[in-house]
Amino acid sequence: MSQVTTSQLPWRAPLLTVLLLACSSVAMAQWQWVDSTGRKVFSDTPPPASIPDKSILKKPGSGMAPPAVTAEPAATAAATAAPAAPQIPARDTELEAKKKQAEQAEEARKKAEAEHVAKARADNCERARKAKITMDSGVRLATTNAKGEREIMDDKAKAAETQRMEGIIRNDCGPLPKQ
Structure with a gap:
């Protein structure tokens, strides 16, 4: 059995080129639209019927979708004169909610830690006074x-221990009462 070399099969290079071009045109046949939650969706199938035409960003073969034409030019002029407040996508509101929840949890943890420290200081104060x-x-x-x-x-030794107790009382109880 003899081996076949590439020089014996000159039709391979053009065939490969045609296949690559066909694949690239298929890859470009993509739909792109914004769904109801504000996320961009990329697909090789058209969007569902519930997606309005203005939300379709790209259709296969046409590149970008044409901008939607409104029947009321006065409404368009009013919209450009007074821009509406920017809408926050749903993911941003979810992120803000999670951020707020994390901040509240951190606040609660700090409060619990502060209460624990205050309780320990009060206990130390009472023991030192006794x-x-x-x-x-x-x-x-x-x-x-x-x-x-x-x-x-x-x-x-009593004087040294008394000084130590007074230091603890100063730190945990506040100033010593006047005698």
Whole structure:
């Protein structure tokens, strides 16, 4: 069996060219219109009957669809003199609604976080005030060291702990009351 070379089949190049041109003309046979939600639709089939002619942007073979001609030139002049407010496509309103919903969720999260922090500060304030009252009472206090042994606090340790409690009270409760 012998091999066939391209030089023996001279008709291949013109055939390929014709096929490519046929495919490109089919690819150009596209319909383009704006549907009822404001989205552009591209199809090789005509739009449904519910789509008005003014919404058809492109027809196969004609390039762009001709602009719609109105029967009332006075209405056209009035429309060009006072432009209407731009209409927001449906997708933009959906996007705005989702954006607003996300902002509300973020606001709610921040509010819950602020409430959590406020509750923790109030709890710290109450504990620090109780601890300061205990420090100021003059009662002997004991702590547990790293070995688990009980140690009695001396005056220096009490003063340091009292200062620490006053700092917590200042941060979480506000200024200390005058004595």
